[in-house]
Amino acid sequence: MRDVREAWAAGRARIGKWRQEPVIVQTVRSAAAATIAYVVALRFSPEAAPLTAPLTALLVVQVTLYATLTTGIRRVNSVVAGVLVAIVFSALVGLTWWSLGLLILASLAVGHLVRVSEFVPEVAISAMLVLGVTRVGDTAWARILETLIGAVVGFGCNLLFAPPVWVGAAGESIEDLARRMRQLLLRVGEEAAGRTPVAVAAARLHEARELDHDIVEVDAALKQAEDSLRLNPRVREGLLHRVVLRTGLDTLEICTVVLRVLARTLTDLAKERAPEPLFEAEIGATLEQLLAEVGDAVVSFAVLVTTDVSRSAESAESRLASELVAATATRDKLSQLLLEEVQRDARQWQLHGAALTEVTRILDELDMEHRSRRLLEELDRCTQEQRERMPRLDRLRRRLRSARRNRTAPSRRTT
Secondary structure, eight states: OHHHHHHHHHHHHHHHHHHHOHHHHHHHHHHHHHHHHHHHHHHHOSSSSOTHHHHHHHHHSOSSHHHHHHHHHHHHHHHHHHHHHHHHHHHHTOSOHHHHHHHHHHHHHHHHHTTOGGGHHHHHHHHHHHHTSSOHHHHHHHHHHHHHHHHHHHHHHHHHSOOOOOHHHHHHHHHHHHHHHHHHHHHHHHHHTSOOOHHHHHHHHHHHHHHHHHHHHHHHHHHHHHHHHTTOTTOSSHHHHHHHHHHHHHHHHHHHHHHHHHHHHHHHHHHHHTTSOSSOHHHHHHHHHHHHHHHHHHHHHHHHHTOOSHHHHHHHHHHHHHHHHHHHHHHHHHHHHHHHHHHHOOTTHHHHHHHHHHHHHHHHHHOHHHHHHHHHHHHHHHHHHHHHHOHHHHHHHHHHHHHHHHHHHHHHHHO
């Protein structure tokens, strides 16, 4: 009996997780919006099967509310432009093989003129569908009506059922990138502590270069998360979330570049010192310890920028601070050991100094003060851009704030 209850509880937990999964939520929302749009179009459209309405709703209900708004407007514009082009052609030349070619050419040109982006082919498709029927006028206006119905239903579904926020998925992508960087740092440190063949060092350099592909994937996930925060009624302080994630990814991207340069330096060092070890035993062990501590700090930094709960954020911040202190102390020890080594043997001192400099650059990027300063600068820049892009909305926001302060001031004086 106990096993049955545990299985039932585990099943309910999995179902609850599926309900919160953004992909599943988005799939259900899209199917529901398309169905509702078709039912509404059956009542108002003269067409027997008004499939344009559910098609429009399916395309309008995008992953994010911001994308839904922008996509819906562009799609309605593309359909209306295509219908108008078809009406003009039907009144002048009708449907022939050469008029069809001119229709497609004119529709694509009009699509670029009205700036419908990815819906430029939709202009030509709408024009061909309307021109190919007998009652051009009725079909044209029916297609416009169905498109409007689908767009309105798509907007309504996103307003009533807010689209999922993709911040969690973007945060997981950032943390996965940080863990891959840590694993690479650990391997580089282990191999630098012993005899490293040139082929092995070159393989680590190749792995460091492949991190660029991971950056591209994480950047795509982050862009989706940023769009999901815009105009979303479920989100407060959306600008702060976007800036925290974006600056965090920028920092990790800089660290990957420095890590690639470090791998290149160690590869060159392996070529110069083969078949000797890259470093003396104590220096190699200290470098291995330093890279392990830097890897831990990279992961803690990623956890910090992707954590929402204040208590967890404080824990991640304190853990990152302690790891940076330990890594800085190990870096100072390594610096002293390298200085003594250079005084005994000046061979490859440039590469030794380069390796130390590159590790220091990573620590500087992860520094808490540098992080706070960069975050404030980015917030100021984004706020200024919003003010310049929407000055009227900014003035209205200021008036509302001043009115709110004026209302609260008398109550404070009376108390």
